[in-house]
Amino acid sequence: MAAxxxxxxVDTPAVLVDLDRAEANIDRFQRYCDEHxxxxxxxxxxxxxxxxxxxxLQMGAVGITCQKISEALAMVEGGGIDDVLLTYNVLGAAKLxxxxxxxxxxxxxVVADSEPVVDGLASAFTDxxxxxxxxxxxxxxxxxxxxxxxxxxxxxxxxxxxxPGLTFQGLMTYPPKGDAAAAADWLARAKAACEAVGLTVxxxxxxxxxxxxxxxxxxxxxxxxxxxTYVYFDRSLVDRGVCTWDDCALTxxxxxxxxxxxxxxxxxxxxxxxxxxxxxLDGHGHVLGRPDIVIDQLSEEHGRLVSQGPIGLRVGDxxxxxxxxxxxVSNMLDHVVTVRGDRIDGxxxxxxxxxxx
Amino acid sequence: MAAxxxxxxVDTPAVLVDLDRAEANIDRFQRYCDEHxxxxxxxxxxxxxxxxxxxxLQMGAVGITCQKISEALAMVEGGGIDDVLLTYNVLGAAKLxxxxxxxxxxxxxVVADSEPVVDGLASAFTDxxxxxxxxxxxxxxxxxxxxxxxxxxxxxxxxxxxxPGLTFQGLMTYPPKGDAAAAADWLARAKAACEAVGLTVxxxxxxxxxxxxxxxxxxxxxxxxxxxTYVYFDRSLVDRGVCTWDDCALTxxxxxxxxxxxxxxxxxxxxxxxxxxxxxLDGHGHVLGRPDIVIDQLSEEHGRLVSQGPIGLRVGDxxxxxxxxxxxVSNMLDHVVTVRGDRIDGxxxxxxxxxxx
Numbered sequence: 001m002a003a004x005x006x007x008x009x010v011d012t013p014a015v016l017v018d019l020d021r022a023e024a025n026i027d028r029f030q031r032y033c034d035e036h037x038x039x040x041x042x043x044x045x046x047x048x049x050x051x052x053x054x055x056x057l058q059m060g061a062v063g064i065t066c067q068k069i070s071e072a073l074a075m076v077e078g079g080g081i082d083d084v085l086l087t088y089n090v091l092g093a094a095k096l097x098x099x100x101x102x103x104x105x106x107x108x109x110v111v112a113d114s115e116p117v118v119d120g121l122a123s124a125f126t127d128x129x130x131x132x133x134x135x136x137x138x139x140x141x142x143x144x145x146x147x148x149x150x151x152x153x154x155x156x157x158x159x160x161x162x163x164p165g166l167t168f169q170g171l172m173t174y175p176p177k178g179d180a181a182a183a184a185d186w187l188a189r190a191k192a193a194c195e196a197v198g199l200t201v202x203x204x205x206x207x208x209x210x211x212x213x214x215x216x217x218x219x220x221x222x223x224x225x226x227x228x229t230y231v232y233f234d235r236s237l238v239d240r241g242v243c244t245w246d247d248c249a250l251t252x253x254x255x256x257x258x259x260x261x262x263x264x265x266x267x268x269x270x271x272x273x274x275x276x277x278x279x280x281l282d283g284h285g286h287v288l289g290r291p292d293i294v295i296d297q298l299s300e301e302h303g304r305l306v307s308q309g310p311i312g313l314r315v316g317d318x319x320x321x322x323x324x325x326x327x328x329v330s331n332m333l334d335h336v337v338t339v340r341g342d343r344i345d346g347x348x349x350x351x352x353x354x355x356x357x
Numbered sequence: 358m359a360a361x362x363x364x365x366x367v368d369t370p371a372v373l374v375d376l377d378r379a380e381a382n383i384d385r386f387q388r389y390c391d392e393h394x395x396x397x398x399x400x401x402x403x404x405x406x407x408x409x410x411x412x413x414l415q416m417g418a419v420g421i422t423c424q425k426i427s428e429a430l431a432m433v434e435g436g437g438i439d440d441v442l443l444t445y446n447v448l449g450a451a452k453l454x455x456x457x458x459x460x461x462x463x464x465x466x467v468v469a470d471s472e473p474v475v476d477g478l479a480s481a482f483t484d485x486x487x488x489x490x491x492x493x494x495x496x497x498x499x500x501x502x503x504x505x506x507x508x509x510x511x512x513x514x515x516x517x518x519x520x521p522g523l524t525f526q527g528l529m530t531y532p533p534k535g536d537a538a539a540a541a542d543w544l545a546r547a548k549a550a551c552e553a554v555g556l557t558v559x560x561x562x563x564x565x566x567x568x569x570x571x572x573x574x575x576x577x578x579x580x581x582x583x584x585x586t587y588v589y590f591d592r593s594l595v596d597r598g599v600c601t602w603d604d605c606a607l608t609x610x611x612x613x614x615x616x617x618x619x620x621x622x623x624x625x626x627x628x629x630x631x632x633x634x635x636x637x638l639d640g641h642g643h644v645l646g647r648p649d650i651v652i653d654q655l656s657e658e659h660g661r662l663v664s665q666g667p668i669g670l671r672v673g674d675x676x677x678x679x680x681x682x683x684x685x686v687s688n689m690l691d692h693v694v695t696v697r698g699d700r701i702d703g704x705x706x707x708x709x710x711x712x713x714x
Contacts, residue, residue: 114616144661261505299501300424302501302502316449
C-alpha cells in the first residue's frame with residue numbers, strides 16, 4: 001500500500017481517522033448482517049466517538065455495546081443512542097447508581113456471571129413493571145469472565161429469573177480465538193439447558209472482529225454480533241486476513257526526528273500513542289509504503305524504525321503507521337484528526353477516552 | 358509486602374499515589390546527590406504533576422527534565438518551575454513557536470543530534486545577547502537518538518557554536534541498559550574531542566532510574582543526573598534490586614469482578630490502566646500480598662489473575678497492584694488519587710497526561 005498523504009499542516013504525532021473508510025467498513029458489515037439475518041450491535045470501544053456510533057445505528061445496528069458505564073454515558077450524551085448492552089459485571093453501590101441513571105435514558109441490557117453480581121443488580125432494580133434485562137456471560141473457551149459450563153449458565157439464569165426487578169434475556173460470550181464453532185456448540189447446549197428449566201432464551205450474542213465474516217455460519221444459534229475493531233481495522237486484522245491495508249481507517253501520523261545510522265530512524269510516536277500492544281505480532285505497527293521497515297522498539301515518546309536495507313528517511317520526513325491494535329490507540333489522545341482521503345475534516349474530541357469506571 | 362489498605366470509598370479502578378513514599382523517594386535521591394556533589398534534574402514524565410515537580414526543586418534539584426514542549430508548559434503553568442531541560446529534537450515551525458513561548462518563561466536548555474535540528478533552532482532563536490543553550494544528544498549504546506561517535510558530537514557542537522542565537526552547553530545521553538561505564542567512557546572521549554576544537558563542555562547529563570544508586574561512580578565525567586521512575590519506583594525496579602515493594606508509591610486499586618474457577622480471578626483493570634508494557638518481565642504487575650498470583654493476560658478492561666494454588670479471592674474483593682512500569686500508568690487516567698498511608702488525600706488532575714507535542 002502507498003504511503004498516503006502526509007498532511008503537512010497537522011502537527012505530529014496525530015491519530016488520523018479516515019471517515020470515508022470507517023463509514024465504508026460500517027456499511028459493509030451492516031450489509032453482511034442484513035444479508036444473513038444477523039443483528040449487529042457494534043462495540044464502541046474502538047472509536048469512542050458518538051458520531052460513529054450514530055452512523056452504526058443509522059445503517060441498521062440494533063444498538064451499541066459498551067464495556068463500562070462511563071463509556072455508555074459518554075455515548076448517550078452525544079445524542080441519538082437509545083439501546084445499550086453493557087458487557088461488564090457491575091459491582092458496588094456507586095456503579096449501580098450510575099447504572100440506574102443509564103437505564104433511565106436508554107433501553108439497557110446488562111450481563112452477569114455470578115450470584116453476587118445478580119444480587120447487586122437486583123438490589124438496584126426492583127420494579128417488576130420495568131425489569132432490567134440480564135444476559136448470562138458464558139466462558140466458551142476464552143478463559144476470561146463467564147460461567148464455565150452450560151449447566152452453570154442455566155442455574156444462573158434461574159437465579160436471575162427469580163429476581164422481581166430483573167428478567168433473564170439470554171446468553172453472551174466473547175468466543176475463544178479461532179474457535180467460534182466450539183463457542184456456538186457451547187451456547188447451543190446452554191440454550192437447551194435453559195429451555196429445559198422452562199426459560200426462554202431471547203438473545204444470544206457473540207463478538208470479535210477476527211471472525212467477522214464467519215458470523216453467519218452460526219446464525220442458527222447466535223442472534224446478534226458485537227464486533228468493535230472492524231470500524232477501523234488494524235495491523236492485527238490485516239495479518240489475520242480479515243481486511244486489507246486499504247480498509248484501515250485509523251493511522252498514526254508521525255515525523256522522523258532522528259536518522260542516526262543508515263539503517264535506523266526515530267519517529268515522534270512511542271508507546272504514548274501506539275501503545276505496547278503486540279497482539280502476537282512482531283514490531284509495533286506497519287509503516288505505510290515501507291514493508292521493509294520494522295518498528296522494533298518503543299519508548300514513551302520515540303519509535304525506532306529499522307530496515308535491513310537503507311532506511312532512506314530524512315529528519316523531518318513524515319510517515320504514517322497502521323497500529324497493531326486500533327482500539328487502544330483511540331484511548332491515548334484527547335482528539336483524533338478526521339480526514340477523508342487527502343482532505344482534512346477536523347479535530348474531533350474522543351468523548352469516551354480514558355473512561356474506566 | 359502486605360496487601361495494604363483497600364480504600365473502600367475510592368471507586369475502582371484507580372491509580373493511587375502515596376505522597377509519603379513519593380516524597381521519601383525524592384528526598385533520598387536528593388540526599389544521595391548532595392553527598393556526591395551531583396546535580397539532580399528529575400524527569401517529570403513519571404508523575405506529570407506540578408506539585409511533585411515543585412517538591413523535587415524545593416529539595417534541591419537544579420531543574421526538571423521534560424521530553425515534550427507541551428509537558429514542559431503544563432509543568433510551568435503549575436507555577437514555581439524556572440529551569441527546564443527539553444531532551445527531545447524539536448522540529449517544525451509550530452513546535453519552534455511553542456519552544457519560543459517556553460523559553461520566554463523559564464531558563465531553557467534543549468538538545469539536538471543533527472544539523473537539521475540545530476538549523477531549525479537557529480532559525481527560531483537569533484538573539485546573540487540571549488542565546489539558547491543546546492546540548493548534543495549522544496548515542497552511547499542505547500541505539501535510539503543521538504550522534505553515534507565522539508567525533509560526530511564535537512562536529513555538531515561546532516555547528517551549534519557557529520549559530521549566533523545558540524550556545525553549545527554540553528552533552529546529553531540516555532545510557533545503555535546495564536552499561537553506564539561504557540556510556541561514561543564514550544562521554545569522556547566526546548568531551549575531549551569538543552575541548553580539542555576549543556569548546557567548553559559545561560554540562561554532561563545522563564539519566565535512568567535503574568542505575569540511580571551508581572551515578573556517583575561516574576561523577577568525574579557526568580555532572581547531572583535525570584532519573585524519572587525513582588519518584589514512584591515500580592515492579593521493574595524492584596526486579597532489578599533498585600528498590601523494595603515498600604518504596605513503590607504508585608499502585609493500581611482494583612476490584613475482583615469475576616472468579617470463574619478455583620485458580621482464576623478477573624479484575625477491573627486491564628491495559629487501559631496497567632498498559633501492556635512488560636519491560637522484560639513475566640506478567641502485567643505484582644499483586645500486593647500475593648506473590649503466588651500472576652497477572653497473565655490483559656484485555657482493555659480486564660486483568661486475569663491466575664495462581665497454581667487456590668486463588669482465594671471473592672467477587673467484590675479489592676487488590677492493589679504495583680505495575681511493571683509506573684510512568685506509562687500515570688499517562689492513562691485524567692486523575693490520580695493521592696494518599697498518605699491509609700489516609701486519602703484527594704483526587705489530583707494529572708496535568709501533563711496525554712501530551713505528545
